[in-house]
Amino acid sequence: MLEVTSTRHNLHIDPVLTVWSWEIPLYLFIGGIVAGMMVLGGLALLRLARGEDTRRYFSMQTPLLAFMLLNIGMLALMLDLTHRLYAWRIFTTFQYTSPMAWGSWLLIIVYGVLLVSALIRLPDAWPWLSRKLPVLHKLSDAIVGRPQWIAVLGWANLVLGIGLGIYTGILLNTMVARPLWNSAILGPLFLVSGLSAGVATMHIAASLLQGRAAPQGMVGGAFSALLQPMGPQHPEKDTAHALLRYDQMFLVAELVFIAILLINLHTSSASHAAAAALITSGPYAAAFWGVVVIAGVALPLVWQALELAHKVKHTVAPALLVLAGGFTLRWIMVSAGQMSEIVPVLSMAP
DSSP states (O other): OOOOOOSSOOTTTTTSOOOOOOOHHHHHHHHHHHHHHHHHHHHHHHHHHHTOOTTTOOOOOHHHHHHHHHHHHHHHHHHOSGGGGGGGGGOOOOOOOOOOHHHHHHHHHHHHHHHHHTTHHHHHHHHHHHOOOOOEEEEEEEEOOOOOHHHHHHHHHHHHHHHHHHHHHHHHHHTSTTTOOTTTTTHHHHHHHHHHHHHHHHHHHHHHHHTOOOOOOOOOOOHHHTTTTTTOOOGGGGGGGHHHHHHHHHHHHHHHHHHHHHHHHEEEEEEHHHHHHHHHHTTTHIIIIIIIIIIIIIIHOOOOOHHHTTTSSOOOHEEEEEEEHHHHHHHHHHHHHOOOOOOGGGGGOO
């Protein structure tokens, strides 16, 4: 007698793969936001290292906000794990062929760089903490007084931000059994989408906090420190318009990469074309075209252009739309990607 054991009849496998739920899209989305904020912060740090007047450009950074968001993303990832108590074992080795290993160690380094970056002007941004820990003054002064250290921090934020943004796409791209994910465009697409989401988050933070004196209390100071000035004074209010110009560039790039992704899928194998149909004309089409392309990219692009031209009042509405579109993009790619599958050749025959 021949006995066969199969795991096919599993609620998470049949009729379609549903191993990943909301936790992974949230993790990828927050990773993209943090990547975007690190890139923008890195660019501002490099300008600070060159000695530029911090009042003349958007010389603000959000390392503490990024740190908090990253913790939320890691919590979402932990919730997805089955054997949570053994997650630490991934750091006992390094498998250079594993994207998961690269991403895990990358996140550890990102945590460290964010905390060091937060030391810049932290006593000014959070007076209560500096009174409790006077050593923060010495650490902050040591970094601010050495432009070469600031330049190193700037490059670290820039390089790690780009790496983190691309990693969120590569994590899916390496799973070749899912045709929707099997595209080299996914990494750059998630990068520019994350850059746009990072700009949107900083835009909202600047609208709430820029130009306000740091509260002396613990809670108020902590909230104020989520957006830290790099200079002794806050930059001029209109420097925040640079965020809109950055976002315009990233949104255009996102549209281009979305178009390239669809062309790449439709001109590949029958499996890739069927996978593309899931998001262009299938069950995810309404969310893809309506929320991602129109509401999340095209509408903010036009809206921000009108704001820069002073045709409409400046609001955070476009930034909120960008964030909604960024999360929906990842939710669609994770959900539809699991639904996509290799199409048997015979099933395509007439």
